[in-house]
Amino acid sequence: xxxxxxxxxxxxxxxxxxxxxxxxxxxxxxxxxxxxxxxxxxxxxxxxxxxxxxxxxxxxxxxxxxxxxxxxxxxxxxxxxxxxxxxxxxxxxxxxxxxxxxxxxxxxxxxxxxxxxxxxxxxxxxxxxxxxxxxxxxxxxxxxxxxxxxxxxxxxxxxxxxxxxxxxxxxxxxxxxxxxxxxxxxxxxxxxxxxxxxxxxxxxxxxxxxxxxxxxxxxxxxxxxxxxxxxxxxxxxxxxxxxxxxxxxxxxxxxxxxxxxxxxxxxxxxxxxxxxxxxxxxxxxxxxxxxxxxxxxxxxxxxxxxxxxxxxxxxxxxxxx
Numbered sequence: 001x002x003x004x005x006x007x008x009x010x011x012x013x014x015x016x017x018x019x020x021x022x023x024x025x026x027x028x029x030x031x032x033x034x035x036x037x038x039x040x041x042x043x044x045x046x047x048x049x050x051x052x053x054x055x056x057x058x059x060x061x062x063x064x065x066x067x068x069x070x071x072x073x074x075x076x077x078x079x080x081x082x083x084x085x086x087x088x089x090x091x092x093x094x095x096x097x098x099x100x101x102x103x104x105x106x107x108x109x110x111x112x113x114x115x116x117x118x119x120x121x122x123x124x125x126x127x128x129x130x131x132x133x134x135x136x137x138x139x140x141x142x143x144x145x146x147x148x149x150x151x152x153x154x155x156x157x158x159x160x161x162x163x164x165x166x167x168x169x170x171x172x173x174x175x176x177x178x179x180x181x182x183x184x185x186x187x188x189x190x191x192x193x194x195x196x197x198x199x200x201x202x203x204x205x206x207x208x209x210x211x212x213x214x215x216x217x218x219x220x221x222x223x224x225x226x227x228x229x230x231x232x233x234x235x236x237x238x239x240x241x242x243x244x245x246x247x248x249x250x251x252x253x254x255x256x257x258x259x260x261x262x263x264x265x266x267x268x269x270x271x272x273x274x275x276x277x278x279x280x281x282x283x284x285x286x287x288x289x290x291x292x293x294x295x296x297x298x299x300x301x302x303x304x305x306x307x308x309x310x311x312x313x314x315x316x317x318x319x320x321x
Contacts, residue, residue: 017249018258021242025262026269028235031228039225043208043216044093049200050229051236052193058237059190071187077177082195084170089200090207091163097211098156105146107160109139114168115252122172125251130300131307135257137293142260145267145286171243171252178248185244193240251307257297264290 035041062068096104112135119125127135178188205216219225247255264287301307 014249017242017245020238021246021259022262022265024235024238024242025259026265028232028239029262029266030269031232031235035225035228035232039222039228041219041225041229042212042214043204043219045090045200045207045211046204046216047229047232048089049197049204050233051240052197052200054233055189055193055237055240056197058241059186059193062186063190068184068186068190071181071183071191073177073181073183073188073191077181078191078195081170081173081177081192082199084166084173085192085196086199086203087162087166088170090203091159091166093207093211095156095159095163098153098159100151102147103152103156103160106143107164109143109147110164111168112139112253112256114164115172115256118168118172119251119253122176125307126305128300128303128306130303131297134293134297134300135253137296138257138260138290139293141286141288141290141293142263143286144289145283146263168252171247171255174244174247175251178244185241185248188248189241189244253307254297254301258294260290261294 032044032047035047036044041047059068095107099107116125116127116135120127174188177183178185183191209215243255267283267287
């Protein structure tokens with residue numbers, strides 16, 4: 001039996017990276033829903049700050065053990081990344097509060113064309129006709145099974161606009177920084193997690209009080225809620241790392257397109273564990289269309305000319321990874 005080729009090994013690692021991201025992302029959604037619904041812990045921004053504290057501890061331990069080598073990221077680049085990332089977190093939380101669920105889902109879907117635009121403008125990326133059509137099919141499918149009531153107001157639209165652009169820029173920047181400074185996923189996370197942890201823990205309690213009119217320091221903590229907070233923070237380490245791994249190996253657009261598999265999986269698990277209310281022919285049809293689009297996208301984008309840069313090279317600064 002012939003040994004596996006380099007392409008086979010890459011495909012296996014790619015599949016493992018996607019599975020890692022899907023499992024941790026779906027897991028943290030389920031844990032956070034239980035934390036908020038069962039225990040009434042509604043301090044989402046502060047919780048995200050705690051996620052990055054845990055991630056910072058993980059990267060510090062890995063550095064101490066020698067698994068993460070010293071590397072350099074300019075302070076100006078770090079500040080831009082943290083700005084985009086924190087606006088993304090805050091924007092998504094505020095958008096969810098101020099908008100209908102339907103418009104919130106539309107805003108999330110619009111991140112794909114925005115990410116495409118960023119790649120076209122900054123990376124001189126060119127998409128084949130099949131790749132563009134497959135992206136459209138994914139958008140259609142996810143839209144059919146998730147978008148219901150759609151109502152728009154001015155402040156909600158502004159929040160969604162900020163959330164979409166900041167999230168798209170943050171995800172583009174993950175790929176950009178890894179390529180430009182030759183940073184591994186662990187190294188980049190080691191630079192960004194401490195800054196995000198500090199800024200979100202400073203900002204989070206005030207933002208959460210503004211959004212919920214409740215103070216995190218006056219929450220009635222008990223063994224159950226603390227256990228779920230610990231579990232959420234533990235899973236978040238994997239979620240943060242797997243996001244950086246996936247975007248680094250692929251692109252922000254691929255991460256967005258195939259990432260909607262998590263949306264479909266969350267819906268399916270919701271119907272399995274929480275009853276079949278809301279499950280109808282429209283939802284099933286949307287799921288089928290979305291999955292077909294993802295399969296088509298994976299096939300179309302991997303073909304020669306499916307998705308390629310037009311004679312454009314990114315200057316790199318070599319650092320240890």
